[in-house]
Amino acid sequence: MRKIVVWLLIGIMMMSCLPAFAQAMTPGTYEGSVPGYHGDIKVKVTVDSEKITAIEIIEHSETAGIGEAALPMLVEAVLNNQTVNVDTISGATVTTTAFKDAVTAALTAAGADMGLFTASVVKGELKEETLNADVVIVGSGVAGLTAASYAQQQGASTILLEKTGLIGGASAMAGGGTKVIGSKITQADSDFEADRAQFISDMLANGHNNNHLPTVEIYADTIGPAFDWVISEDGAAVPYTTKFEGRGAGVAAALNRSYEKFGGKLLLNTPATELIVNDGVVTGVIAQGPDTLYTINAKAVILASGGYGANDDLVPEEYLRYVYAGHAGAEGDAITMVEGLNADLINMQFINTQPNSMILPSGLGQYCNPGVSKAYALGGFMVNQDGVRFVNEKTNAWDIMQEMKKNDFQYLVMDQAAFDGFNEGMTGSAIYTMEDVAAWLQDDYTGQPKMYTAESLEALAAKMGVPADAVLASAKAFNEVAAVGGDDEFGRNLTAAQSTEGPFYALQMHIRYYASLGGLHVNDDCAVLNTAQEPIPGLYAAGEVIGGLQGDVYMGGSLFGWAIASGHHAAVSAVESLAK
Ligand SMILES: Cc1cc2nc3c(=O)[nH]c(=O)nc-3n(C[C@H](O)[C@H](O)[C@H](O)COP(=O)(O)OP(=O)(O)OC[C@H]3O[C@@H](n4cnc5c(N)ncnc54)[C@H](O)[C@@H]3O)c2cc1C
Numbered sequence: 001m002r003k004i005v006v007w008l009l010i011g012i013m014m015m016s017c018l019p020a021f022a023q024a025m026t027p028g029t030y031e032g033s034v035p036g037y038h039g040d041i042k043v044k045v046t047v048d049s050e051k052i053t054a055i056e057i058i059e060h061s062e063t064a065g066i067g068e069a070a071l072p073m074l075v076e077a078v079l080n081n082q083t084v085n086v087d088t089i090s091g092a093t094v095t096t097t098a099f100k101d102a103v104t105a106a107l108t109a110a111g112a113d114m115g116l117f118t119a120s121v122v123k124g125e126l127k128e129e130t131l132n133a134d135v136v137i138v139g140s141g142v143a144g145l146t147a148a149s150y151a152q153q154q155g156a157s158t159i160l161l162e163k164t165g166l167i168g169g170a171s172a173m174a175g176g177g178t179k180v181i182g183s184k185i186t187q188a189d190s191d192f193e194a195d196r197a198q199f200i201s202d203m204l205a206n207g208h209n210n211n212h213l214p215t216v217e218i219y220a221d222t223i224g225p226a227f228d229w230v231i232s233e234d235g236a237a238v239p240y241t242t243k244f245e246g247r248g249a250g251v252a253a254a255l256n257r258s259y260e261k262f263g264g265k266l267l268l269n270t271p272a273t274e275l276i277v278n279d280g281v282v283t284g285v286i287a288q289g290p291d292t293l294y295t296i297n298a299k300a301v302i303l304a305s306g307g308y309g310a311n312d313d314l315v316p317e318e319y320l321r322y323v324y325a326g327h328a329g330a331e332g333d334a335i336t337m338v339e340g341l342n343a344d345l346i347n348m349q350f351i352n353t354q355p356n357s358m359i360l361p362s363g364l365g366q367y368c369n370p371g372v373s374k375a376y377a378l379g380g381f382m383v384n385q386d387g388v389r390f391v392n393e394k395t396n397a398w399d400i401m402q403e404m405k406k407n408d409f410q411y412l413v414m415d416q417a418a419f420d421g422f423n424e425g426m427t428g429s430a431i432y433t434m435e436d437v438a439a440w441l442q443d444d445y446t447g448q449p450k451m452y453t454a455e456s457l458e459a460l461a462a463k464m465g466v467p468a469d470a471v472l473a474s475a476k477a478f479n480e481v482a483a484v485g486g487d488d489e490f491g492r493n494l495t496a497a498q499s500t501e502g503p504f505y506a507l508q509m510h511i512r513y514y515a516s517l518g519g520l521h522v523n524d525d526c527a528v529l530n531t532a533q534e535p536i537p538g539l540y541a542a543g544e545v546i547g548g549l550q551g552d553v554y555m556g557g558s559l560f561g562w563a564i565a566s567g568h569h570a571a572v573s574a575v576e577s578l579a580k
Pocket residue numbers: 091138139140141142143144161162163164166167168169170171172173174175176177178248270271272273304305306307325326327328329330331333334514515542543544545555556557558559560561563
C-alpha cells in the first residue's frame with residue numbers, strides 16, 4: 001500500500017461557490033475511508049464552519065495513470081465547486097465513486113448537511129466552435145498518442161481527442177510488454193528476415209490461424225521503426241531496457257509529454273461522436289467537449305479509440321458471463337462511427353479471454369498470475385461446482401480456459417502455506433493488501449471477491465457451496481500423488497501436498513476478458529477499407545480498433561506493440577497523404 005501524502009490543495013477561491021444557508025459544521029479535520037479500485041482511498045477533509053478548505057489524500061493504491069491521475073482532479077473539482085456532486089472522471093469511475101464517498105463520510109463526521117454539499121455543478125450553455133487541423137486523432141491510448149506525436153513532429157497540425165478525463169486508455173493499464181522485431185537500436189545484430197518469419201509463424205499458431213495475415217505482416221514490417229522512434233531522443237524518448245519504464249502508463253505519459261513538446265492540441269473529456277463525410281471522403285469529426293460542440297475539419301482522421309470490450313452490445317453473447325477487466329472507454333465508438341460508410345469489419349466474434357482471474361470489490365476482473373504461480377508451487381488446486389478437480393492447473397492459459405468454460409464456477413483451494421504464497425504474489429504486485437484480505441474473509445462479507453476460510457475442508461466446502469465429500473476426495477487423491485511425487489491424472493507434476501490441518505482457504509476463480517480482437521479492416525497503409533476492399537478516403541485506423549491481427553487469442557506483448565506499430569504507421573500514411 002502506498003502511504004503517501006499526495007496533494008494538499010487549499011481552497012481559497014471558492015467563496016462564490018458556497019452553498020447558500022450552509023449548516024454550521026464543526027471546524028476541524030475529519031477522515032473518510034472507502035474501498036477504491038485497489039484497496040482503500042483514505043482522505044482527510046478540513047472544514048471551517050461553512051466550507052471545505054482542504055482535502056488531502058492520505059492513502060490509496062489506485063492504478064498509476066488512471067485512478068491515481070484522477071484523484072488530484074477530483075480534489076480540485078470538489079474544492080472549487082464545494083459539492084461532492086462533481087462529474088465522474090470517465091475512465092476512473094470506481095475511483096471517483098470511492099473518492100466522493102470518502103469525502104462524504106468525512107463531511108458527515110464534521111456534521112455537514114449533505115443536502116448542501118451534493119448540489120449539482122451549474123453548467124453554462126453549449127458553445128459551438130469550428131477547428132481546423134491537418135490530422136485529427138480519436139483516442140489517446142498509446143496508438144493515438146504515438147500517431148498524434150509523430151504527425152505533429154513531422155509538421156502536421158493535429159488535434160487529439162480523448163473522451164475520458166485521462167490520457168492512456170487500456171494502454172495505461174497494460175504491463176507494456178512489447179513484441180519487437182526489426183529494431184535498429186535494440187536488435188541491430190539480429191537477422192530481420194528470420195525474425196520476421198518466426199514472428200509471423202508464432203502469431204498464426206497463437207491465434208489458431210484465425211489471424212488476418214496481411215495485418216500480421218503490417219506489424220512485422222512496421223514495429224521496428226515505430227519502436228525505435230518511441231524510444232529515441234528525437235521521438236518520444238521513452239526509456240526502455242528489457243521493458244518500458246513505467247509500464248503502459250509510463251509510455252502514455254512520455255508520449256503525451258512529447259506531443260505537448262511538439263505543440264499538439266489535446267482535448268480531454270471530448271468524445272468524437274461522428275465523422276464528417278463529404279462525397280464519400282472523410283473530412284473531419286464532430287466532437288463534444290464539456291461545454292463546447294466542436295466541428296473539426298481535417299485532411300485525415302485516425303481512429304484510435306480502442307476496443308469494444310466495455311460495450312455489451314458488441315461483445316458476443318458467449319463472453320458476457322465472464323468478468324470484464326478492460327478500460328471503460330473501450331465502447332467500440334469507432335465501430336459506431338463508421339456505420340454508413342460500408343466499412344469492412346473482421347473477426348468481431350473474438351474477444352481475448354484469460355483464466356486465473358478474480359473479481360475485485362469494484363466488480364472488475366483482475367489477473368492473479370503472480371498469486372497462482374506461488375499457490376500452485378505450494379499445493380493449491382482448483383475444484384469446480386461438483387467439488388472435483390478438472391484441469392492441470394499449471395498448464396498453459398488456453399487449455400485451462402477451455403476447461404474452465406465448461407464449469408458453472410470454480411474455486412482455488414489452499415492450505416495456509418499455499419494461501420500465504422498466493423497473497424505474497426498478489427500483494428507483491430500491489431494488487432491488494434492484507435488488510436483487504438482480512439476484510440474479505442469476514443463471515444459477514446458479501447461482496448467480491450468470494451474468498452473464504454474454515455478450519456476443515458468440510459466447512460470450507462459448505463461456504464463454497466460444493467459437495468464436501470467430493471472436495472475431501474479431491475484433496476486425498478491430490479495428496480496421495482504429491483506424497484510420492486509424480487504426474488496426476490491431469491498430467492500435473494505434483495511436488496507439494498496440501499496440509500491435512502486447517503485452516504483452509506478458497507478463492508473463486510474466473511475467466512476475464514478485456515482486449516477485443518475484431519474491428520476495422522485496414523490495408524497496408526492502415527487506411528480503413530470498405531466492404532469492396534477499397535480505402536475510405538481520409539480515414540485511417542490504429543491500435544485495438546483494427547481487427548484481425550491476433551486471431552482468437554492475443555500473443556503477449558503484441559497488442560501493446562501493435563498500438564505503437566500501427567499508431568506510427570497510420571501517422572506516416574496520414575502525413576504522406578497531406579502532400580498528395
Ligand atoms: C489490464 C490490461 C492489461 C493488458 N496487458 C497487455 C500486455 O501486457 N501486453 C499487450 O500486448 N497488451 C496488453 N493489453 C492490451 C493493450 O494494452 C491494448 O490492446 C492497447 O494498449 C490498446 O491501445 P489503443 O491505443 O489502441 O487503445 P486504448 O489504449 O484503449 O486507447 C483508446 C482511447 O480512446 C478513447 N476513446 C474511445 N472512444 C473515443 C471517442 N469516441 N472519442 C475520443 N476518445 C475515445 C478511450 O477512452 C481510450 O483512452 C492489456 C489490456 C488491459 C486492459
